[in-house]
Amino acid sequence: MTGTGSGGTARLRPPNNTLDRRVVGWWRTQCLLLTAGPVAVLGVLGAFLAPARPWLLPAAGALAVLGAAASVFLPLWWFRVHRWEVTDDAVYVRTGFFWQEWRIAPMSRIQTVDTVRGPLEQTFGLSTVIVTTASSKGAVKIEGLDHALAAELAERLTVITGSTPGDAT
Amino acid sequence: MSVPGGEERAAGGDGWRRLAPRTVLVAALVMAGIATGAGAPVFVGLAAGRPLWQAGAWVLGGAALLIAGGSALDLVRWRRTKYRVGAERVELRTGLLLVKRRSLARERIRSVDLTANVLLRVLGLVKVRIGTGENTGGAESTLALDPVTREEGERLRRELLDRRAAGGAGAGSHREGELAVLDPAWIRYAPVSFVAPALGGAAVGGLMQVSEWFGARGKLIDWVLDRFRDTPVLWIVVVLVVGACTAGVVGALGLWVEMWWNYRLEREPGGTLRVRRGLFTTRSTSVEERRLRGVELVEPLGVRTLGAARVDAVATGLTVGEDSGHANHRTLLPAAPRATAEAVAAHVLREAVSPTRAARLTPHPPAARTRRLRWAVGAALAPVLVLGVLGALLTDVLLYAAGACGVVLLPTAVLLGRDAYRSLGHGVSGEYLVARSGTVRRTTVALRRGGVIGWTVKQSVFQRRAGLVTLTATTAAGAGAYSVYDAAEGEGLAFADEAVPGLLAPFLDRPAD
Secondary structure (H helix, E strand, O other): OOOOOOOOOOEEOOOOEEOOOOHHHHHHHHHHHHHHHHHHHHHHHHHHOOOOHHHHHHHHHHHHHHHHHHHHHHHHHHHHHOEEEEOOOEEEEEEOOOEEEEEEEEHHHEEEEEEEOOHHHHHOOEEEEEEEEOOOOOOEEEEEEEHHHHHHHHHHHHHHHHHOOOOOO | OOHHHHHHHHHOOOOOEEOOOOHHHHHHHHHHHHHHHHHHHHHHHHHHHOOHHHHHHHHHHHHHHHHHHHHHHHHHHHHHOEEEEOOOEEEEEEOOOOOEEEEEEHHHEEEEEEEEOHHHHHOOEEEEEEEEOOOOOHHHHEEEEEEEEHHHHHHHHHHHHOOOOOOOOOOOOOOOEEEEEOOHHHHHHOOOOOHHHHHHHHHHHHHHHHHHHOOOHHHHHHHHHHHOOOOOHHHHHHHHHHHHHHHHHHHHHHHHHHHHOOOEEEEEOOOEEEEEEOOOOEEEEEEEHHHEEEEEEEEEHHHHHOOEEEEEEEEEOOOOOOOOOHHHHHEEEEEEEHHHHHHHHHHHHOOOOOHHHHOOOEOOOHHHHHHHHHHHHHHHHHHHHHHHHHHHHOOHHHHHHHHHHHHHHHHHHHHHHHHHHHHOEEEEEOOEEEEEEOOOEEEEEEEEHHHEEEEEEEEEHHHHHHOEEEEEEEEOEOOOEEEEEEEEHHHHHHHHHHHOOOOOHHHEEOOOO
């Protein structure tokens, strides 16, 4: 048998597939939009409030630089970490960077398969596949797949789960 | 089974039945109560400005209107509410203006709970809540019959949950009937729960609030200060704290009696666990054994120091706490001596020995202790630092306060951190996966391995450096996910793989032997 607590250095291997390359652009845009808001607020305030200008404008500048740097580098890192895989028995996804997370959902316990496309996601031609099980905390999300690939994956998952009985409710 | 029930049903034609007509009386009485409560102050207010008979007429007229209106509304509700228990489905038609029809498939019904407050009990009525074990759909997955007669409630419960034909797993080898009854001595665990200080605080807060309504808060404080004119500040504080604590303890004892009076846990022939309890409001909760995925032994700090534990059910379809009972509706046994708790857990799971006792728990690596100590000391240092900085900037008094805080908080933090580490453990025992964690509220969960429907492995940057992982077993039951915190990476993954064979194995990289 496998794994009888030999205390070895068993590790989870990375899933096989990377996301679509376009996801980097999508993440970058999100990052930029996220920093643009506060920077704009600080900038406008700085333009109107003369006494606080020496404080506000440098803060806005620093935030802009940080945001830009994060937008350039973080998505590249994320792209390396975020991976997914679908075998005949399970869906396996790795996400996160500072808090890395591996999620495994067995095929036999999958209840629903949804495909979601946000407005920004659509402009990049990407989709998110969400796989839910009977657990309220067991949903597995694969973000940033190509439209066609996501549709095909969702269909494949639906077919496989339809043929496996029982969902352990 | 109840013969009158059968007759009544036949008489009802196509099987549609009504709620108990006495519901109108209940509504009238509730309205009368409200009218009395609201009427008295209004009467006093009105009587100040006009003749007594006029004030009386106003108040009585208003009360009559309120009672008549409430009863009429309830009468209409009663007339328009019908339910039917068919062979396949349970149906409910209701609605004052808009007719709503809801139906539940009988095979999906997982729970039938009965509650009766004092008023309903006097009139021989109960509220019935029929639920399916589904998390989705929210309120749509339960039907409430409010109220029916007590006999009808019992009949519904028995009829809907009787699955004798289906047969419970491994029946016969384990005893049916009564599994546990209340031991009045358990009340000694009530004052040490977290309810007591909360109630004490609430009592003081309530006193302040009520006195403010009457504009007498200042007077109250003056009166209290008056009592203590010649006593030092320290004594005042001590006396007040003792007073609040006494109030809290009395409150906790009272609450415990109301909640747990007449408690008994039974296994019924159809494979259902039933908890009955309550002094004024009686509650009956049924958990179908088929959807039981394990038990959880909960030991809050105070209760744990007295060597006691509470047993909660880990079952599917109990997650929504829409009733006033909060999490209590999944408690199978109130805080009781640990041996009793473990015996009850074993009976409930139909095991010889409770997995929470049988499991040999693997301790976690020392790095987990370091992390816990770091968190605890960090949390304790934060107020000390804040007070210290403020003290350095403002006044010396705060510096003393910071010192006192440090002296008290730091050792406590270290003790709690060490205890948190000692609590950590995980293991496999027979059909169950056992995980323990927590210090202020230590929980030991025994989860059926077949009930695990996925794994989530988490690792922060710091955990990666220390070689630790947090493993979370997701399940359809209870909280939805149960975690093993800060296990050694390799050993933890091997444990997860052993607990649920085949799920993790394809994704593991093993060192070449």
